[in-house]
Amino acid sequence: MYDKNHIQFARQILKVSQLDERAAFLANLPSFIRQKHTYNNLYIQPISHLPDMLEVAVHIFTSLDKQEHDEQKTLKYMEPTLKSLQQDMQNSTNYMERYYYHRKHFFYKQILDSLKEICDQYTSMSGEKQIAQSLFGKENEGALFLSFLSFVYFGLWLAPRQLFFPMSSLCSGSWDLWGTIDYFKLLEEFLPESGTEFFPEIYSSSIWDEPLDHFSLIKAMLIRMGEKGNPSIPYSIVDGSTREFLRFLGLKEYKRVDAELEFLKNYESQQEELFRKLFKK
Numbered sequence: 001m002y003d004k005n006h007i008q009f010a011r012q013i014l015k016v017s018q019l020d021e022r023a024a025f026l027a028n029l030p031s032f033i034r035q036k037h038t039y040n041n042l043y044i045q046p047i048s049h050l051p052d053m054l055e056v057a058v059h060i061f062t063s064l065d066k067q068e069h070d071e072q073k074t075l076k077y078m079e080p081t082l083k084s085l086q087q088d089m090q091n092s093t094n095y096m097e098r099y100y101y102h103r104k105h106f107f108y109k110q111i112l113d114s115l116k117e118i119c120d121q122y123t124s125m126s127g128e129k130q131i132a133q134s135l136f137g138k139e140n141e142g143a144l145f146l147s148f149l150s151f152v153y154f155g156l157w158l159a160p161r162q163l164f165f166p167m168s169s170l171c172s173g174s175w176d177l178w179g180t181i182d183y184f185k186l187l188e189e190f191l192p193e194s195g196t197e198f199f200p201e202i203y204s205s206s207i208w209d210e211p212l213d214h215f216s217l218i219k220a221m222l223i224r225m226g227e228k229g230n231p232s233i234p235y236s237i238v239d240g241s242t243r244e245f246l247r248f249l250g251l252k253e254y255k256r257v258d259a260e261l262e263f264l265k266n267y268e269s270q271q272e273e274l275f276r277k278l279f280k281k
Contacts, residue, residue, distance in 0.1 A: 003027075003031055003192075005154070005197065006151050006155065007125065008199060009150060010023075010024040010146075010150040010151055013217065015208075017146060017212055019142060019143035019146065022135055023146075024147050024150075025122045026057070026122060026135075026147060027150060029057060029111065029151075032117065032118055033106075033114075045163065046162060046164065047149070047163050047164070047222075047241065047245075048167075048244075049107075050152075050245070054148065056104060056111060058141075059081070060108070062133065063078060064115070064119075064131070074115065078108065082105060088101040119131060149221055149222075152225075156172055156174055157174050157177070157186075157271065160173035163225050164229075164233050164241060168229070168237050171229065171230060172225050172229045173228060175230050176272075181279040186279045201274070205270060212259060213260070215249070216259070216260045218242075218245060218249075219242050220257040221260075223257065223261065224264050
């Protein structure tokens with residue numbers, strides 16, 4: 001499916017953060033999970049699911065490496081994990097416990113069902129023969145997480161999302177922009193069959209020249225996601241998600257985000273200016 005514009009954005013974000021750019025070629029993993037099961041959108045819209053998605057992806061792709069990149073052997077190897085999760089669902093004593101195991105089982109199933117397509121996308125875009133095991137080491141967790149988060153953030157140009165559900169049902173999106181452009185023309189240009197690449201001029205901007213801290217960039221991106229709510233997501237909810245994600249990634253110290261917030265606002269301003277020029281009503 002190759003969400004090329006999303007992936008290019010994720011790659012630029014990883015580059016400015018001095019992280020492994022190969023993680024960008026898996027940035028659209030949430031899109032593969034959603035692709036054939038739109039009725040399960042609830043499982044992939046909220047950003048609270050990203051840590052589970054990352055854990056599942058790491059498990060599957062390290063197992064693929066152990067099975068010498070044989071997809072059928074990997075599917076067989078993962079069967080006990082799927083059966084264990086099904087048993088956990090049956091043994092659950094309340095809704096939230098059952099939902100947790102159901103969600104994880106769903107992530108495993110959808111990634112495994114799309115395993116060949118994901119691998120083909122990675123090798124096609126990276127030029128490598130296979131997905132490297134080194135991409136899934138502990139040192140690359142931040143790169144993968146930021147890659148997924150960048151994909152979600154970029155998607156807010158195209159459609160509103162309940163990113164902070166269930167803590168908030170408010171949708172984040174590019175509301176001011178959509179009121180000033182031909183929105184359906186924008187969506188048309190982002191269809192998989194479209195060959196349009198929008199952003200060479202934006203990625204040559206001087207805002208990409210200064211290196212940024214990836215933890216601070218994650219925090220800043222979450223703040224902007226909250227501010228793009230209509231109305232804005234309460235900061236206490238955004239702050240709670242931020243603390244949870246940074247703890248998950250092993251960060252215990254406080255991070256300032258002044259430079260990262262300025263960077264994102266500058267990027268958004270340039271992006272909106274381009275879209276207004278391209279998709280004038």
